[in-house]
Amino acid sequence: MLQQIVFFLVSLAALGFAGWQFSKIRRNVLLGQPETISGNSGQRWRNVLLVAFGQSRMFKRWIPALFHFFIYAAFLLTQVELIEIFIDGLTGAHRFFYPRLGGFYVFVISFIEVLSLLALIATVIFLIRRNVLKLPRFTKPEMKGWPFRDANIILYLEIALIACIFTMNGTDEVLFNRGQSHAEGVEGLEGSFNFAVSSWLGPMLFGGIESESLLHTLERTGWWGHILVVFAFLNYLPISKHLHIILAFPNTYFARLKPRGEMKNMPEIMNEVKSMMGLGDGNGEGDMAAMEEELPEFGTKDVFGLSWKNILDAYSCTECGRCTAVCPANITGKKLSPRKILMDIRDRATEVGQKLESKDPQYAADPDKPLSKDNFDDGKSLFDYITPEELHACTTCNACVEACPVLIDPLDPILQMRRYEILTLSQGPGDWMPLFNSIENQGSAWAMSVDRDAWTKELTNE
Amino acid sequence: MSKIPTMAELAAEGKSPDILFWVGCAGSYDSRAQKVTIAFTKILNEVGINYAILGNEESCTGDPARRAGNEFLFQMSALQNIEVLNGYGIKKIVTTCPHCFNTLKNDYPALGGAYDVIHHTQLLQQLIDEGRIKMKEGGAFEGKRITYHDSCYMGRVNGVYEAPRKVLEALDNELVEMKRCKSNGLCCGAGGAQMWKEDEPGDKRINIERAEEALETGAEIIAANCPFCLTMMGDGMKAKDKQDEVMVYDLAELIVNNNGL
Numbered sequence: 001m002l003q004q005i006v007f008f009l010v011s012l013a014a015l016g017f018a019g020w021q022f023s024k025i026r027r028n029v030l031l032g033q034p035e036t037i038s039g040n041s042g043q044r045w046r047n048v049l050l051v052a053f054g055q056s057r058m059f060k061r062w063i064p065a066l067f068h069f070f071i072y073a074a075f076l077l078t079q080v081e082l083i084e085i086f087i088d089g090l091t092g093a094h095r096f097f098y099p100r101l102g103g104f105y106v107f108v109i110s111f112i113e114v115l116s117l118l119a120l121i122a123t124v125i126f127l128i129r130r131n132v133l134k135l136p137r138f139t140k141p142e143m144k145g146w147p148f149r150d151a152n153i154i155l156y157l158e159i160a161l162i163a164c165i166f167t168m169n170g171t172d173e174v175l176f177n178r179g180q181s182h183a184e185g186v187e188g189l190e191g192s193f194n195f196a197v198s199s200w201l202g203p204m205l206f207g208g209i210e211s212e213s214l215l216h217t218l219e220r221t222g223w224w225g226h227i228l229v230v231f232a233f234l235n236y237l238p239i240s241k242h243l244h245i246i247l248a249f250p251n252t253y254f255a256r257l258k259p260r261g262e263m264k265n266m267p268e269i270m271n272e273v274k275s276m277m278g279l280g281d282g283n284g285e286g287d288m289a290a291m292e293e294e295l296p297e298f299g300t301k302d303v304f305g306l307s308w309k310n311i312l313d314a315y316s317c318t319e320c321g322r323c324t325a326v327c328p329a330n331i332t333g334k335k336l337s338p339r340k341i342l343m344d345i346r347d348r349a350t351e352v353g354q355k356l357e358s359k360d361p362q363y364a365a366d367p368d369k370p371l372s373k374d375n376f377d378d379g380k381s382l383f384d385y386i387t388p389e390e391l392h393a394c395t396t397c398n399a400c401v402e403a404c405p406v407l408i409d410p411l412d413p414i415l416q417m418r419r420y421e422i423l424t425l426s427q428g429p430g431d432w433m434p435l436f437n438s439i440e441n442q443g444s445a446w447a448m449s450v451d452r453d454a455w456t457k458e459l460t461n462e
Numbered sequence: 463m464s465k466i467p468t469m470a471e472l473a474a475e476g477k478s479p480d481i482l483f484w485v486g487c488a489g490s491y492d493s494r495a496q497k498v499t500i501a502f503t504k505i506l507n508e509v510g511i512n513y514a515i516l517g518n519e520e521s522c523t524g525d526p527a528r529r530a531g532n533e534f535l536f537q538m539s540a541l542q543n544i545e546v547l548n549g550y551g552i553k554k555i556v557t558t559c560p561h562c563f564n565t566l567k568n569d570y571p572a573l574g575g576a577y578d579v580i581h582h583t584q585l586l587q588q589l590i591d592e593g594r595i596k597m598k599e600g601g602a603f604e605g606k607r608i609t610y611h612d613s614c615y616m617g618r619v620n621g622v623y624e625a626p627r628k629v630l631e632a633l634d635n636e637l638v639e640m641k642r643c644k645s646n647g648l649c650c651g652a653g654g655a656q657m658w659k660e661d662e663p664g665d666k667r668i669n670i671e672r673a674e675e676a677l678e679t680g681a682e683i684i685a686a687n688c689p690f691c692l693t694m695m696g697d698g699m700k701a702k703d704k705q706d707e708v709m710v711y712d713l714a715e716l717i718v719n720n721n722g723l
């Protein structure tokens with residue numbers, strides 16, 4: 001009974017705390033501008049199924065994709081086992097489904113065990129890849145410090161989880177063999193659970209232990225360890241790149257379906273230019289006056305100017321660096337790294353979220369009004385994270401967009417920030433001034449002294 | 463060489479072309495890209511396509527301005543072009559520039575300019591398929607090793623990988639792919655208005671990285687479908703002192719050379 005109460009309270013605390021943490025992520029995502037993601041929901045579900053569930057984008061590189069798939073599948077299926085853990089934990093039963101599902105139960109647990117073993121191998125390889133082989137995409141500057149530790153912590157937690165599963169099943173197997181398992185309906189029975197891995201691994205590791213009470217203690221330790229690691233994991237997710245295991249699903253669902261080559265239109269500018277050119281619908285004049293008075297800001301300076309989808313992208317980023325590994329600017333040694341852009345947006349959104357939470361009036365733009373996302377100024381912006389040099393290096397080649405396994409668009413925020421630099425700050429690379437001038441004055445990207453159709457005359461004179 | 467018809471002339475005669483050839487800034491002014499423009503018009507004339515250009519009524523699509531972040535300038539260029547295009551009732555456009563192609567096709571609709579836009583490599587492929595362009599047997603490129611450099615804006619951005627390769631196939635040469643090709647192709651370094659500025663500080667220019675990769679294939683010819691890629695790859699060959707051994711051509715030029723047009 002005591003165990004049940006403890007289990008209930010621990011679960012409540014863990015789930016409650018996690019829920020609170022996730023609500024903060026939601027709040028941070030909603031710091032962004034509203035954007036309606038339009039388009040066929042059938043196509044979007046397809047993306048969720050293929051890209052998130054099926055990991056289709058990962059399979060551009062077979063080997064890491066396969067190992068990642070082991071960890072992913074093991075993790076997903078272990079959640080099935082959690083249902084039983086909850087039932088057992090709350091009712092005091094032991095292996096609640098065993099007598100009820102019979103052979104099917106053995107099959108499911110066996111499946112989980114095999115996947116867990118594969119996941120263990122994959123986890124060890126991933127640790128080696130990061131810590132011994134030091135793959136280039138894992139050792140870029142933005143991966144120093146916390147992101148590096150974060151990735152390792154996850155892998156260690158994974159190992160702990162798998163160790164708990166095998167301790168639990170392995171000791172239970174040994175107890176079962178001795179007719180001592182607490183599993184329902186097996187008291188006094190001898191034989192084996194017949195789980196694929198623990199039926200041999202259990203006796204191998206724990207068969208030598210004489211004391212049944214020690215075996216029971218180990219079994220309980222595995223059981224509690226399993227659920228506690230899962231709770232720890234759940235509460236760790238919101239501060240980790242591992243959040244992608246949850247957010248990959250909404251992020252692929254909400255991935256924009258518009259053509260890749262289409263840049264978001266800016267109707268406010270379009271309408272003003274239309275009225276300047278006498279193409280407007282007549283009310284342009286008033287708009288223009290209003291615009292000049294307000295000194296509007298164009299483009300994106302901070303997370304508030306991004307779309308909520310850009311911020312969801314940032315929190316969904318797995319920090320895998322596939323984008324950076326194919327970025328022509330990064331490959332040739334420029335400072336730009338698309339992954340870093342996403343990490344910066346996430347870190348800034350988190351910083352703003354924390355400051356809003358502090359309710360400290362020093363962050364209010366107008367100190368007489370309460371601090372809120374519309375009344376916020378901490379003297380910082382995304383430009384404190386992302387330098388113009390990075391923004392200027394992008395060739396808009398879309399390689400990052402193509403590479404991302406969770407359909408993140410790293411290019412969109414880069415272009416939005418370029419807009420801020422040019423339109424609001426009137427800054428930007430000096431080399432672009434002649435370009436802008438000749439487009440403006442001559443309708444051509446190069447200033448030329450001849451007519452646009454001069455080439456046709458040469459041709460006819462030939 | 464016959465005269466290149468302009469929209470204004472046709473309109474004065476009360477005629478309209480089947481397709482507008484959008485020449486673009488590079489195609490109009492850049493000496494390297496002009497050659498592609500001329501090659502393409504030779505093919506259009508040869509096949510007897512009823513086309514026209516805008517001539518001096520065409521102006522920059524605004525792509526480099528928009529991607530640099532200068533939305534005002536983009537809107538000015540784009541709205542002016544849309545005025546002209548809609549004024550002539552243009553429905554179908556072909557262009558030799560992937561950046562013009564993308565902007566006309568994907569950026570203009572939100573501003574009120576919706577057209578059926580194709581890239582010249584797509585048109586060339588169609589004409590070959592329909593038998594309207596017949597490749598001369600034993601042409602200059604038969605059996606030659608050619609590598610094809612995907613432009614970002616035709617490839618990844620608009621998903622056109624096969625049309626240019628089919629054109630090459632028709633030329634009966636040996637296509638060797640670079641390590642990074644198709645959706646994984648490496649940019650030449652010119653997009654996003656980089657064409658007009660110095661590279662940011664780094665270890666290497668992007669076009670050099672790409673030029674080295676192209677050279678690794680041992681190809682004698684690098685085929686491309688974008689005026690900026692042509693310049694970038696051409697410069698890359700010069701930097702590697704290979705400009706006399708490895709030629710960089712647009713697909714239209716390959717056809718013209720092959721058929722002696």
Ligand code: SF4
Nearest residue numbers: 327394395397398400
């Ligand atoms: S679009 Fe920009 S950031 Fe993305 S890969 Fe290309 S150059 Fe890098």
Ligand code: SF4
Nearest residue numbers: 317318320321323404
């Ligand atoms: S943006 Fe996508 S590809 Fe880049 S690091 Fe994040 S998850 Fe990986």
